[in-house]
């Protein structure tokens with residue numbers, strides 16, 4: 745079964761909907777410029793609704809050590825998702841220091857980004873392939889050219905993100921073989937406003953992909 749991460753959730757109702765719809769991961773964005781930003785206090789309250797079987801990811805962009813410490817103490821995420829220009833060593837140090845799983849987002853604009861991705865082997869627990877940064881470092885609702893993954897020797901756990909929606913996610917899974925898909929904009933009615941019907945439709949589309 746393909747894993748499903750619904751990211752950028754910010755209300756109790758949409759957390760519950762994502763869990764009920766079968767998400768394996770829920771994502772909370774802690775990045776003030778994002779329309780999906782949640783304070784650490786709100787993130788902790790949302791995290792408390794998530795059952796043990798569903799993993800909680802906190803997304804950060806170029807955080808300092810103090811912020812990571814505050815996130816881990818307050819929210820207690822299972823996973824930290826690094827979505828900025830964090831170096832491999834910084835990701836590795838954070839994972840060890842805070843005893844948490846780490847994901848590193850890589851914007852795939854061309855094949856050279858795959859070489860950069862390979863430098864995170866042994867430093868991050870999972871790579872998250874996304875479109876290159878635009879207005880925001882991520883969450884722009886833009887897909888990248890999935891053909892870039894055709895001959896990629898990834899060699900570590902990974903996930904697919906970038907412009908996924910209920911109507912294209914099955915094709916994306918067939919095309920790339922992604923073991924886990926991650927969506928934010930594609931299940932929104934407006935930036936930062938999650939739509940429960942779209943969350944359900946996305947999870948159904950992943951389950952029915954073949």
Ligand SMILES: O=C(O)c1ccccc1N[C@@H]1O[C@H](COP(=O)(O)O)[C@@H](O)[C@H]1O
Pocket residue numbers: 751752771773775778779780803805827872874880881882883884885886905906907908926927928929930
């Ligand atoms: O969602 C955001 O606002 C965001 C801000 C900064 C970095 C990443 C962000 N989102 C992540 O980007 C990918 C792709 O999102 P989309 O489905 O294309 O909107 C995903 O991991 C989001 O969680």
